[in-house]
Amino acid sequence: MRLLSKTLLGLFLVGCTWNVSHAEIIPTDQITSDVFFGNGNSNGNFTVSQKAGVEIGLRAKVRYPSPLDDDQSNLLGYDIDQGVYYIAEPAVAPRLDRASWNVDWSVNSDYAETTNNMLSNFTYNLSVVYDPLSTGGTAGIAGYDPLQAGNDNSYGDNTTDENSDVMIGSGGTITDIHNTYTVAQNSTNITFSEIGLSNLYGGLYTFVFTVSDTNGVVASDQIEVYVGVNPPAAVPEPTSMAILGMGVLGFVGGGVARRRLKQKKEASNS
Template sequence: MTQSGTVSAAISYDQNVTPDVIFGSGVSNGSFTVDRNNGIELGLRGKLRHNAAGNPENTFNSNGDGTYSFDAGVAPGQSSPTAVWSFEWSINTDFDGSTGLNVGDLTYALGLDNDPSQDTSFTVFDPIFDLGGLTPPDHSFGNNSTGNGGGEETLSWFSISFFGTIGITGYNDLVADNNVAQNSWKPHWYFASFDPTVDGTYDIYLAAFDDSGAQQARTEIQIIVGNGAAADVPEPATLALMCLGLAGVGYGRQRSRRNA
């Protein structure tokens, strides 16, 4: 997905996000792949959602280069298609106090690669404004002074399913009044036809845009599951043709030298 606008600064690895992880008390900061550009900070990371005992923990399996490695398979104590891993995103529209922007002043694109092979097939949506069937979603909102686990939410996913659809006024107020939004998601909630038992690679990106549609910041990660996606190996016939082609090139060069 190519967008016009300001080119992002270099992405930084294994970073803390500003001000902290504000969803889920006890969830550690760190291991985010972050872009800080134009006063905007965007972060993504992979996370071990369920350990061998089926409990959550602060393990992120970062490889230090924007990739995160996890075992394939259904998470312990969970049912399919819940994977061992999840991904977490963070938006801060004024991380250094220079923009005065709140979350609602920009638009966003979250791209999720549905293809476990080395090819990519992205589902793209705005995680703030494309609410789907959830009214509202359970994002955590705050500002640059919000402490760990101190984010404010309109209501929980449980409340939505138990009490039914609730008015969106409170969510809109949080979007308009705060510069930080974060969440933690399991892949099968949003990845199409997701199979946690398949080895593969999944690319994820998060971008922010101003009113003109110009990209202001962008970060991206890759989740490596199991042994990752196998490299595309040419079919035997194709490989033979390639070898003949290379041989022909070599023969042509030899003739050129002889005729020189």
């Protein structure tokens, strides 16, 4: 019974850990607004987080040799958990000086149109932690404010498409744009100057996008990108864990019932 008690406790703790660590992640791969940075980018394969009226979307995708809006996990038969992406090779021709993959990001300061918060109501940080996982690289960390770095971000709101987005300069100053719009989007490569990880080794790249106000972090989103190393298999979802837990409880209950039946038989024979 002690072993079974520990098993049940373990299942309970696993369920609690999943719920805490994934509290903001929602079960969809699409952001609320359209995807309007650049041309031909579709809405899908994002890890989406929503909290306090703020929505963040992150995804890793193939950039070279031909751009896609997806990673390579499904293509190569990997069953991975939400928030995890897989890229087979760190760098490929024709751009061996850049990572073969990009991270797309989107932030919406009022995705449900209930808070009236503009982008200027918050500050932003996109950080990346690199773990070589013994592939030969050197561990590193970098971070920057993606809404302040460069002038090629695309801005808009829930009604914007790729033909109506605005950029700094043509759409006004950065202050004007941040005071006017609720959505900012772009795509970045780890070799770009704002991140500056020049190594192109394989390993694990963990991206965290945080949105903060004067009181601290309001919302955050996180993805893990496994590059050139096997990604972990998907773990059972809470529903699966609950079914497994019910199975264990059924096993325990069945054992108790059998013992009681045996005791009744022995009593009647005596």
